[in-house]
Amino acid sequence: MRLTVNLVDRKYDVIVEAGSIGHIKEYADLRRKVMVVSDDGVPAEYVHSVLSQAEKGFSVVVAKGEISKSLHGYETVLHALLNNKFTRHDCVVAVGGGVVGDLAGFAASTYMRGISFINCPTTTLSQIDSSIGGKVAINFDNTKNIVGAFYQPECVIADTATLKTLPRRHYINGLVEAVKAGLIADEKLFEVFEKNDIERNLEEIILRSLNVKKNIVEQDEKESSLRAVLNFGHTIGHAVESLHMDEWYHGECVARGMIPMTEDKDTVIRLKAVLSRLGLDYRITDDPQRLFDIMTHDKKAGSDFITAVKVRKPGQVRLVRISYPQLRKIVEEAVK
């Protein structure tokens, strides 16, 4: 299935299809130098598959994990491009999860002031979350995504067959983003999680999630207010994540963060049922004061509110100002 993302000055396709990496050259122009960037957790067969279809294939493999989304990892990719004399007509192909896509995308966005970037996300999270949006970045000085660019790929190949080899927990982690997408803008998608066989409807789930994101990003390419609705579940989720960094995945924290920001009681019950069905624990057990402190820490001195995303029922989303006392109350109730 093909989805076309239309931006102000360009458009590109997202292919959602099992086995698409195996014939990527039908979708992407590989008749040039191709640098495949992956990490050592990505099955080598995907990398070899792309290389075998490229006119001149090269490969750089970084260490698995967030540690590679660094200035050092960036240098590694730049060196590979420069040492192999890549020109502005050549391309970078990311094969891997969000770390690989972000790192390879940032290198592609700045090498010779920008060369072609093709993204092959191989995790549920990256297929849903990083395929659309054009945000690429590395971490710097312990700060996530602080250095980066808005840079659109030439195309995205979401090969859903790659998800079959993912560890279950990793696989579910990404699906939380799809649940989120359903809640903010697509009740039908949310209902798939309530009623249908998830494995069998995986392509539909991913495609519908991408459609939600596509509609938002097309209207708001450079991230101002509208795009903020994608942060549903992140206000409290990020605070929880910062306390459980090495223990819980991002999606597991966002799952926890969505419930307190869902207003309609019936919808909360439905959401909890979906999360349970996915095997997700949605309880928050941290000290409310600590969570509150984290959420208000980066705010400007003198400010006494935050802007958060609330969902009433699936598809009914809004941005709301929440005063500090209200926020404090929400957190306390979430922990009960």
Next chain:
Amino acid sequence: MRLTVNLVDRKYDVIVEAGSIGHIKEYADLRRKVMVVSDDGVPAEYVHSVLSQAEKGFSVVVAKGEISKSLHGYETVLHALLNNKFTRHDCVVAVGGGVVGDLAGFAASTYMRGISFINCPTTTLSQIDSSIGGKVAINFDNTKNIVGAFYQPECVIADTATLKTLPRRHYINGLVEAVKAGLIADEKLFEVFEKNDIERNLEEIILRSLNVKKNIVEQDEKESSLRAVLNFGHTIGHAVESLHMDEWYHGECVARGMIPMTEDKDTVIRLKAVLSRLGLDYRITDDPQRLFDIMTHDKKAGSDFITAVKVRKPGQVRLVRISYPQLRKIVEEAVK
């Protein structure tokens, strides 16, 4: 004098005015955090002048020279921004020559995926050459400008009073770009160099040069063919430069490179007179074979021509394919 550059999705002003740094806040919004980036060759009074007008001023000073246009210099600026908690609403102000503008601009283009960038070029070369075009970059692995971005400044403040403190040779170096602009697109500008007092007409010279570049860049923002005419004098000039890196300035090499690419004999005589008036030596004394080898070194295997820019008379410019034997002949005649 104010020049407005109109690009596809935004526009910005270039102010050309003696003393403009002294009241920069009238042109640029400094009611936020302002990081002034300069090098230790830039008179401190310019930096202090900007800082004194900023609501919250910070400053980072790198070492003078090309060495700072590096990944290390980039890290230095990023650290300064991050340590001082700059947000996406704050700004970077470059005060210095091309190195400072390129480095600060690249940091601004990638910090938080892009924050405001205000450029105050303080050399003739940077006022003429880097004020318009939106090309920012650093060097990497001994390769010039290999990592960078197309990133437009919020505004450019070209304070012509800063040029008075430049060493004469440095000052003349930049004027070669103005001579080049006159030759490719503005005969009146070329005539200023032939007939008028250069010091007294400095603002006009810079403004006219910027206008030439503006017209080209507005039509061709991302550097395809049209913009290539700005490379007039660079084919042979770059080859000469690579043999005299530590000895001659860029403009001194471009001056040498323009003559062999000027077709009309009368115009060659006029050009030589202008270069002499500026005190520039335009003779090439290198081995023609070495120059030829350098010019053809980076070309694709199997290609047997280069694309170069030729000027017939001032304002009459064209891109031409030059076969290797023709190129060889041009170089030999240039060295005679």
